Amino acid sequence: MYFSLEVKKRREDFYNMEEELETLKREILDPKTRMIVIKGVRRTGKSSLMRVALNELKTPHIFIDLRLSGPLTPEAIYEYFSMELSKFLEDGLLRRMLSRVRGVEISGLKLEFTEKRMDVLGRILDELGKWAEGRQVVMALDEAQELRILRGFDKILAHIYDYVGGIKIMLAGSEIGLLDKLLGISNPKAPLFGRPFSEINLKKLNWEKAVEFLKMGFEQVNIKVSEDEIQNAVSKLDGIIGWLTFYGHLRAKGDPYALEKAVENGSKMVAEEFNQFLSVRQIARKRYIEVVKTLIKPSTWSEVKRSLRGFANVNDKQVSNYLKELTYYGFVEKRDDLYSISDPLLIEAIRRGYIR
Template sequence: MYFSLAVKTRKEDFFNMEKELESLKKELLDPFTRMIVVKGLRRTGKSSLMRVALNEVKVPYIFIDLRLAGPLTPEDLYEYFSAELSKFLEDKGFRKILSGIRGIEISGLKLEFKEKKVSIISRMLEEIGKWARGRQIILAIDEAQELRNVRGFSEILAHVYDYVNEVKILLAGSEVGLLDKFLGVGNPKAPLFGRAFSEINLERLSREKASEFLKAGFRQAGVRISKDEVDQAVSKLDGIIGWLTFYGYLRSKGEPDALRRAVEEGARMVAEEFRNFLSARSLARRRYIEVMRTLVRPSTWSEVKRALRLMANVSDKQVSSYLRELVYYGFIEKKGDFYSIPDPLLVEAVRMGYIS
């Protein structure tokens, strides 16, 4: 169902991404592709695209989901790998090759890391490559930019890329600037610099496609809805499929004021995400908030600077730094000379005063 709030895993529940889905499937099956990177704004369907494609190609995969990791710690990463690899332990060959690695303990159908060293993950991936015996296995990592907080992990991926041909790397991220930094784009000193990868970009739905999505979803749910209501929802939620899905779910469940509730709850959700970003920037907190208030409407660098100068004496370097950080984390985007907030509910969060 289109309005299911869960990450989609079946093609029939996945809307309007046939081109991106076929591209990803092609790269997953291509023996010469070593790494694939899926990029897009938050809530544009990256996680669903990955899951559907992996299930369609029927290739074994290890899926590390870092979407809710927050500030990722090495301990968190070991827990994610432990939970995911435990699913393979019914395979005797898999169990045997991992049980021989020092620092790993297997009890029943549960794998645990007794030593928290990234070198163990590297050795483990090498052994999984041997277990695959000429087959492909996918190492898929959602919101992969979080791995920048785990020292040595980019080196592991570089090693896997170069030497473990049976393990293909699939990464996705919504904080595109940080993801590019993790991948070493433009930085010859970065471990992953120079490794070619196939890139798939997810965009917002067009207004026409957003309307089509809502109409199709309501047909599935057996709910009659007027064109005016659909148009109003699309005007408010733009083409962000995650927000359209949330609204469609509420409306199909009989929520009398579904659009207002979707906007309010969604705005509070993204406001919390932005506050998490601000928590590590207490000294510049008020300045970042002022930048976001200015960008409720698309603005140039000079307009942002003028707004900031009204509250503090800021340098050109500081203005550029604030804007660059916000772009890196995916809260704003730059097109031509203008910066803007791409998520309509983050705009609403700023207007409603949820970010203060």
């Protein structure tokens, strides 16, 4: 069902990504591809794309969603790896191989890190790669830019890329600038600098596809919704399939206020994400808020600079840095000379006063 809220795992529940899905499957199967990178703003279907491809190919894999629950910590990342690696312990050979690694403990079909260190995780992945030689395991990391809190993990990725042929790397991220930092784009000192990778970019649905998605979704649940309501929903939610799905889910349950609830709840969710971004930028907080208020209407760099005239001592470099950070974290996108807010519900959150 298109309007189910969980990450999709079946092609029939997954709308309008046939080309991207077939490309991803082809790259997973291609032995020459060492790393796949999936980019797209929040809620455009990256997680579902990865899940559907892996499910159809039945490829052994580690899948870690780095925004699974609450604030991410290094301890949580080790716990995620522990859970995913434990899935492989039914294989006696691999269990024996992993049990030789100091810093882990295996009890039955559960692996735990007794020493949460990069070298221990690196050795575990080395052993997994040796076991997978000739068959392949995919290490899929969703919202991979979050790995920046795990110092040294980019070196592990580079080591796997260069020497661990049994593991293929798949990274997805919505904070494009931070993901590019992890990949070492334009930074010769970064561990992953210069490694070729296959890139898949997910876009928001255009108007026609967004309308079609809602119509087909309502057909699946045998609900008739007026053309005017569908058009209104697309005008408010744009082509972000995550928000369209949320609205469709509520409407399918018979809620006559589904669109308003989707906008209200979604706006609060986006506001929370943006406030987390601001929480470590308290000195410049009001300036960032002024920038996004300006970008409710797509604006040039010069227009953003003018909007900050009420603040003392804002120079050109700072203006560029504010826009760069907002773009890095996926809140803003740039097309030609115009900057704009990437998620319509961030605009709504600003208008409703959820961001102050």
